[in-house]
Amino acid sequence: MARFVDVRNMVRWAAGRGAEDIMSGMIAYLEEDFRRWESFDKTPRVASHTAFGVIELMPTSTDETYGFKYVNGHPSNPARGYQTVTAFGVLADVHNGYPTFLAEMTVLTALRTAATSAMVAKRLARTDSRTLALIGCGTQAEFQALAFRAALGIESVRVWDTDPAAMEKLASNLGPLGFDVVATSSAAECVADADVITTCTADKAYATILTADLVRPGVHINAIGGDCPGKTELDSAILALGDVFVEYTPQTRIEGEIQQMPADYPVTEFWEVLTGRAPGRVSEEQITIFDSVGFAVEDFAALRFVRDAVDGTDLYEEIDLVAAPEDPKDLFGLIRAAAPARV
Amino acid sequence: MARFVDVRNMVRWAAGRGAEDIMSGMIAYLEEDFRRWESFDKTPRVASHTAFGVIELMPTSTDETYGFKYVNGHPSNPARGYQTVTAFGVLADVHNGYPTFLAEMTVLTALRTAATSAMVAKRLARTDSRTLALIGCGTQAEFQALAFRAALGIESVRVWDTDPAAMEKLASNLGPLGFDVVATSSAAECVADADVITTCTADKAYATILTADLVRPGVHINAIGGDCPGKTELDSAILALGDVFVEYTPQTRIEGEIQQMPADYPVTEFWEVLTGRAPGRVSEEQITIFDSVGFAVEDFAALRFVRDAVDGTDLYEEIDLVAAPEDPKDLFGLIRAAAPARV
Known part of the structure; x- marks a missing residue:
């Protein structure tokens, strides 16, 4: 099972702990990942541009953990009642490729963008x-x-x-x-x-x-x-x-x-x-x-921070994202076992 | 809210309708998308290779709908009790960039890969x-x-x-x-x-x-x-x-x-x-x-097919993936409104 932090739980977490305190904590995770910058597999994001805006995928990886964010940018959205930017993100285990953590990232991106700005300003302002x-x-x-x-x-x-x-x-x-x-x-x-x-x-x-x-x-x-x-x-x-x-x-x-x-x-x-x-x-x-x-490394740090922060709390659900047949070569057996009479 | 077809529901769907009948239906969706091949925004997948295997993102888009798949390939997984390939995928609305549909794709990729093979063999064998x-x-x-x-x-x-x-x-x-x-x-x-x-x-x-x-x-x-x-x-x-x-x-x-x-x-x-x-x-x-x-267009067709097939059934859940503040410029207001005393 993968853990999922949805919008409701992300907002509960941010409201309960406070955005300011969260960003303080997040800066430590960001600094940890920026310090090991050279160990990340880095690639420019993959963008799909249309007349309406852009949808992007932002992946990165260490030897242990892979992460990516889905994010859109649609400047004309607010005039139509939608947000300019929405996002969600995923962490996965590099050893077996299984996704382990899914989170809304509209709120989380707002937090990580500001935390990144502040981390940089601490050194440059x-x-x-x-x-x-x-x-x-x-x-x-x-x-x-x-x-x-x-x-x-x-x-x-x-x-x-x-x-x-x-x-x-x-x-x-x-x-x-x-x-x-x-x-x-x-x-x-x-x-x-x-x-x-x-x-x-x-x-x-x-x-x-x-x-x-x-x-x-x-x-x-x-x-x-x-x-x-x-x-x-x-x-x-x-x-x-x-x-x-x-x-x-x-x-x-x-x-x-x-x-x-x-x-x-x-x-x-x-x-x-x-x-x-x-x-x-x-x-x-x-x-x-x-x-x-x-950049993707910032989302990676933000996802790690939330994953660790909600561990042991009621701020996540478990979702059934990865099929787990008893015999890993027998995916079809999952369907066969569930069939009423015939597949 | 986005719709989510998890492993349990994907297996229920495949078992209830039958994999063979599903692939027949899916071939029609695949052919529809291959016929409009030139209208897709196409890019090679973005792969992250490690000593253990590969994790890939496979995006594509039309003027109306964006889709991508997360998929891993880890050849040594079965020996450790895991599957070689697991996957999940997403569809989104190009007009506002909001994700609308999330589905497990371990089972679905198995169906779409075989359906693609059969679609091609119908013309070439x-x-x-x-x-x-x-x-x-x-x-x-x-x-x-x-x-x-x-x-x-x-x-x-x-x-x-x-x-x-x-x-x-x-x-x-x-x-x-x-x-x-x-x-x-x-x-x-x-x-x-x-x-x-x-x-x-x-x-x-x-x-x-x-x-x-x-x-x-x-x-x-x-x-x-x-x-x-x-x-x-x-x-x-x-x-x-x-x-x-x-x-x-x-x-x-x-x-x-x-x-x-x-x-x-x-x-x-x-x-x-x-x-x-x-x-x-x-x-x-x-x-x-x-x-x-x-290729990503095949996953796009498969996701469209499942999305349409489960509409009006109990084979999906709604998940809270996109924050929806009343004022789209006031994301912070969501947190403030949920705060017990102060943010």
């Missing part, structure tokens, strides 16, 4: 960072704020979204949690005085959410909305202002902000910073840019 | 074919026999396997179903007088299950066991004796029997035969070879 600017107040926004508070102690959040209702939603979600939320009326106003800037917009287009003149020295930019071919958020001049850090270079060159740059544009993979093989932030004035597109 | 030789009596063998009876009326089956217990298992499964089963003591004895030869062995190696001197004029060879790099079944001289038909050329050149041949070795894709764009069998003496590796 200035240690005295006090204010987060959030451009884009969709699904990801609250999770970003909570993750940055968990990892960097940031409680002051400035927000901007072209949809005033989205800003109101964010303020009403974050206000009661102790955040100082300031709604602004432009990207320029939003990022003024910010130490960290998160861009998390959903438009599937070459967009310019942020221009170079708005970026002060010393800022850390966490660019997470540009994540597929033809979908970017930053003015390319911003990339030239600072140093660009990525998850997995071959995928980010296709999907990230650096798709705007030459194919040999210099970048640093974050696992190199984490393991001390490459420098992270080198000065107070440096502009650091995390060109995040989301 | 001699119409007077009366005897099937089965080399390899593992999981796939009974399904092959039933599919060939359904599609071509074959009731005489000659079998060979290095494991006598596997041959006994097959005889005891097929005998009561009205087949004339002859166990033999070598590949040569097995294929003597056979009109159709199915090779379905599981060894992950360059093997030679069948040599060219054993292949009579007019035979149709259904080679399904050679399906990944480094895993073949046929003497390469056999390929030169006849005409090779494949599912999807880019994948088969990597995984099929033709991995032994030059990269430009001539092959015909089966959909071209089905739609009349290419000839199939052109003479009674011609040797036809279906170099089958299994």
